[in-house]
Amino acid sequence: MTYYKAILACVAVIFAELVFADDATSNPALKQFMATVVAPASNVVFGVANEAPKDDAGWAVVEKNALLLAELAKQIQKMSPADHDAWDRQVGLLIERASIAATAAKSHDADKISDIGNDIYETCAGCHTAYPVKPK
Numbered sequence: 209m210t211y212y213k214a215i216l217a218c219v220a221v222i223f224a225e226l227v228f229a230d231d232a233t234s235n236p237a238l239k240q241f242m243a244t245v246v247a248p249a250s251n252v253v254f255g256v257a258n259e260a261p262k263d264d265a266g267w268a269v270v271e272k273n274a275l276l277l278a279e280l281a282k283q284i285q286k287m288s289p290a291d292h293d294a295w296d297r298q299v300g301l302l303i304e305r306a307s308i309a310a311t312a313a314k315s316h317d318a319d320k321i322s323d324i325g326n327d328i329y330e331t332c333a334g335c336h337t338a339y340p341v342k343p344k
């Protein structure tokens with residue numbers, strides 16, 4: 209659990225800067241945060257569809273990253289832009305689905321994680337469609 213807590217501590221520091229941005233949909237810091245923190249955590253969950261973990265330690269890594277993803281989504285939720293309906297909907301689904309993935313990892317259920325991984329990906333794409341990524 210120390211690994212998870214250490215990452216959350218870093219996330220809290222990063223978000224101390226992010227939440228003060230005026231426009232969440234044109235935010236280089238958010239973009240970088242997505243690319244360096246959110247995407248790696250989700251990739252661990254998505255990866256189970258290609259290759260399921262072989263041992264308890266491997267499953268524990270998947271579980272931690274799913275929990276982390278749910279936690280990251282809660283932070284993203286605080287950054288709703290002015291037009292926030294689609295934002296709140298997609299981020300709400302992400303929290304729910306990342307939590308389901310964490311539970312599935314706990315019970316070593318690769319099929320469940322593959323399914324929920326697709327649903328998680330839909331929440332990423334859903335928000336990116338509603339709030340297109342701005343060029344630099």
Ligand code: HEC
Pocket residue numbers: 232233234235236238239240242243246247250284295296298299302328329331332333335336339340341342343
């Ligand atoms: C609630 C909205 C929302 C959700 C959910 C969301 N994102 Fe994002 N994401 C954004 C926004 C907004 C940007 C663009 C920020 C900008 O361009 O200033 C972005 C940018 C990105 C980028 C950077 C793209 C680039 O061109 O550099 C990546 C990578 C990314 N998101 C991955 C993900 C992944 C993976 C998920 C799902 C696990 C996800 N995002 C879920 C809102 C969201």
